[in-house]
Amino acid sequence: MPDDTVVVWDEALLSYNLGDHPLDPVRVELTVALARELGVLARSGVRLVEPKPADDDLLAQVHDPRYLEAVRSAPQDPLFTGFGLGTPDNPVFPKMHEASALIAGATATAAEAVWRGTARRAVNVAGGLHHAMPDRAAGFCVYNDPAVGIARLLDLGARRIAYVDVDVHHGDGVQQVFWDDPRVLTVSLHETPLALFPGTGFPDETGGAQAQGSAVNVALPPGVDDAGWQRAFHAIVPSVLRAFQPEILVTQCGADAHRLDPLADLRLSVDGQRATYIALRALADELCEASWVATGGGGYALVEVVPRAWTHLLAVATGEPLEPATPSPPAWRELALARRPGQEVPLRMTDDVNPSYEPWQPSGEPNSVDRAIVAARKAVFPLFGLDPHDPRD
Numbered sequence: 001m002p003d004d005t006v007v008v009w010d011e012a013l014l015s016y017n018l019g020d021h022p023l024d025p026v027r028v029e030l031t032v033a034l035a036r037e038l039g040v041l042a043r044s045g046v047r048l049v050e051p052k053p054a055d056d057d058l059l060a061q062v063h064d065p066r067y068l069e070a071v072r073s074a075p076q077d078p079l080f081t082g083f084g085l086g087t088p089d090n091p092v093f094p095k096m097h098e099a100s101a102l103i104a105g106a107t108a109t110a111a112e113a114v115w116r117g118t119a120r121r122a123v124n125v126a127g128g129l130h131h132a133m134p135d136r137a138a139g140f141c142v143y144n145d146p147a148v149g150i151a152r153l154l155d156l157g158a159r160r161i162a163y164v165d166v167d168v169h170h171g172d173g174v175q176q177v178f179w180d181d182p183r184v185l186t187v188s189l190h191e192t193p194l195a196l197f198p199g200t201g202f203p204d205e206t207g208g209a210q211a212q213g214s215a216v217n218v219a220l221p222p223g224v225d226d227a228g229w230q231r232a233f234h235a236i237v238p239s240v241l242r243a244f245q246p247e248i249l250v251t252q253c254g255a256d257a258h259r260l261d262p263l264a265d266l267r268l269s270v271d272g273q274r275a276t277y278i279a280l281r282a283l284a285d286e287l288c289e290a291s292w293v294a295t296g297g298g299g300y301a302l303v304e305v306v307p308r309a310w311t312h313l314l315a316v317a318t319g320e321p322l323e324p325a326t327p328s329p330p331a332w333r334e335l336a337l338a339r340r341p342g343q344e345v346p347l348r349m350t351d352d353v354n355p356s357y358e359p360w361q362p363s364g365e366p367n368s369v370d371r372a373i374v375a376a377r378k379a380v381f382p383l384f385g386l387d388p389h390d391p392r393d
Contacts, residue, residue: 004045004046004047004118004119004120005045005046005047005119005120005121005122005123005317005318005319006047006048006049006109006110006113006114006118006119006121006122006123007041007046007047007048007049007122007123007125007314007317007318008048008049008050008051008106008107008109008110008122008123008124009032009048009049009050009051009125009126010050010051010102010106011029012051012102013025013028013051013102013103013106013126014028014029014126015095015098015099015102016099016100016102016103016126016142017093017099018090018091018093018140019091019093021091021140022140022262022263022300023140023298023300024302025126026302026303026339026340027299027300027302027303027306027307028125028126028296029339030302030303030306030307030332030335030336030339031125031296031306031307031310031311031314032125033307033332033335034307034308034311034328034329034332035310035311035314035315037329037331037332038311038315038322038326038329040311040314040315040318040322041314041318043318043319044319045318045319046318046319047119049109049113051102051103051105051106051109051124052102052105052109053098053101053102053104053105054101054102054104054105054108054143054148055101056068058104058105058108058148058151058152058155059101059104059143059148061148061151061155062134062143062144062147062148062151062177063132063134063135063143063144064134064135066083066135067083067134067135067136068097070082070083070085071083071085071096071097071100071137071142071143072096072097074086074092074096075092075093075094075095075096077092080092083135083136083137084133084136084137084138085136085137085142087137089137089138089139089140090137090138090139090140090141090142096142100129100142100143101143103124103126103127103129103143103145104127104143104144104145104148104149105148106124106126106127106145107124107127107145107146107148107149107293107295108145108148108149108152109122109124110122110123110124110127110149110293110294110295111149111150111152111153111248111250111293112152112153112156114248114291114292114293115153115156115157115158115248115291116156120289120290120291120292121281121284121290121291121292121293121294121317121318122292122293122294122317123293123294123295123313123314123317123318124145124293124294124295124296125295125296125310125313125314126296127145127146127149127295127296127297128145128146128167128252128253128254128295128296128297128298129141129142129143129144129145129146129297130144130146130147130165130167130169130171130172130173130174130252130254130297131144131169131172131173131198132144132147132173133172133173133176134176134177138172138173138198139169139172139173139197139198140298141173144173144174144177145295146163146165146171146174146250146252146295147173147174147177147178149250149293149295150163150174150177150178150184150250151177153248153250154183154184158183158247158248159183159247160183160185160244160245160246160247161183161184161185161246161247161248161250162184162185162187162241162244162246162248162249162250162287162288163178163184163185163186163187163249163250163251163252164187164188164237164241164249164250164251164252164280165186165187165188165189165190165251165252165254165297166189166233166251166252166253166254166257166276166280167188167190167252167253167254167256167257167297167298168190168191168196168254168256168257168261168263168264168266168298169190169191169196169197169198169254169256169264169298170188170190170193170198170200170201170217170219171186171188171190171201171252172198172200172201174186174252175188175200175201175205175215175217178211178214179207179208179211179214179215180207180208180209180210180211180214181208181210181211181214182207182210182211182214184214185213185214185215185216185240185241185244185246186214186215186216187216187217187218187236187237187240187241188201188216188217188218189218189220189229189232189233189236189237190217190218190219190220191219191220191221191222191224191257191264191265191266192219192220192221192222192372193219194219195221195222195265196222196264196265201217201219202217202219203217203218203219203372203375203376203378203379203380204379205217206379206380206383212383213380213383213384215380216236216240216376216380217376217379218232218233218236218372218373218376219372219375219376220232220266220369220372221368221369221372222265222266223265223266223267224266224267224268224369225259225266225267225268225269225272226267226268226269226271226272226275226353226355226357227355227356227357227358228357228369229257229266229268229272229276229357230272230275230276230355230356230357231357231358231359231360231369231370231373232360232369232372232373232376233276233279234279234357234359234360235359235360235373235377235391236373236376236377237279237283238283239381239384239386239393240380240381240384240386241283241287242286242287243384243385243386244384245287246287246288247288247291248288248291248292248293249280249283249284249287249288249291249292249293250292250293250294250295251280251292251293251294251295252295252296252297253273253276253277253280253294253295253296253297253309253310253313254296254297254298254299255273255296255297255298255299255301255305255306255309255310256297256298256299256300256301257273258270258273258299258301258305258309260301260304260305261298261299261300261301261305262300262301263298263300269351269353269355270305270308270309270312270324270349270350270351271324271350271351271352271353271354271355272353272355273309273312273313274309274312274316274321274322274324274355275355277294277312277313277316277317277321278316278321280292280294280316281316281317292317294313294317296310296313302340302343303336303339303340303343303344303345303346304343304344304345304346307332307336308328308346308349311349312349322349323349324348324349324350325348325349325350326348326349326350327347327348327349328345328346328347328348328349333345333347359391360373360391361391362374362389362390362391374388377389381393
């Protein structure tokens with residue numbers, strides 16, 4: 001297999017534009033611009049591939065045909081509501097179907113490149129719209145591109161797909177689509193649903209009757225920082241992935257667990273997010289012969305956080321991680337100020353945080369993070385034949 005990385009990109013992906021809305025495509029534009037300025041996209045073995053829209057047959061493997069028709073027709077009716085559309089979270093916008101199908105097609109393109117062996121890894125930073133449900137829009141998401149990408153992998157013959165979601169919000173749509181499918185393991189680390197949209201993702205959500213253990217949920221309390229996040233990630237994710245033995249890893253890498261994100265209450269740094277991407281790549285290398293499909297996701301600190309986090313993601317996927325202290329290029333800073341006048345533009349690719357952590361141990365007085373770890377391990381580890389109380393499992 002070649003050591004290439006495919007980056008699926010075309011400026012047309014910026015047409016997924018909800019208007020005056022937190023999910024602004026400028027965050028994707030600035031990500032790609034930053035990665036270009038730092039030379040990440042010009043690395044040896046990196047190939048930029050233009051996406052093609054997902055067709056109705058592929059979309060219908062995830063979404064109800066009646067919903068597809070509603071997405072198509074809604075922009076012609078200025079008063080349209082229904083199917084989760086026409087709401088503040090999911091306003092109707094021009095050519096909504098075309099823009100959404102292109103993002104879904106971009107993730108499917110990434111998945112197909114890795115599965116067919118034309119690349120080891122593939123990235124669609126414009127993707128990660130994980131809240132869309134089979135029959136409705138939700139949480140800024142019209143079509144669920146991670147689920148579409150996974151459906152394409154199943155079409156191509158994949159039988160063990162692991163999906164890991166590190167967005168601050170629960171990956172509810174992907175979990176729902178594959179709830180009763182033992183071929184797909186969904187793992188989500190997120191802020192507790194007691195405090196944050198979408199209100200799902202409790203530890204006892206472990207999969208349908210035909211797929212017990214296929215859903216893993218780690219619900220973290222508000223205020224968790226890098227050390228707590230990394231402690232929880234490493235206490236659960238490697239164990240369940242090793243038990244599942246996936247053929248390919250699909251990840252949703254939302255950047256909204258960052259401490260500056262305006263829509264959530266976790267306290268991660270860009271340095272902690274970088275460490276998570278490195279850990280995900282290491283798991284793909286260990287378990288899947290490096291086969292890794294990565295998408296973007298949430299993230300609403302449009303200048304300060306998302307471009308840096310996802311440029312780190314692109315660097316990890318394409319070769320050597322960027323040094324945290326790398327300066328942000330002056331040309332990129334000028335572009336960021338032009339796009340968002342008055343915003344504070346970061347000067348370096350770091351928040352000057354050391355994302356080290358103490359590995360979980362089942363001893364001592366548990367804190368709120370450890371209680372979340374224990375709840376997740378107790379819910380799902382026995383379903384994998386693992387001991388929830390043994391830190392070696």
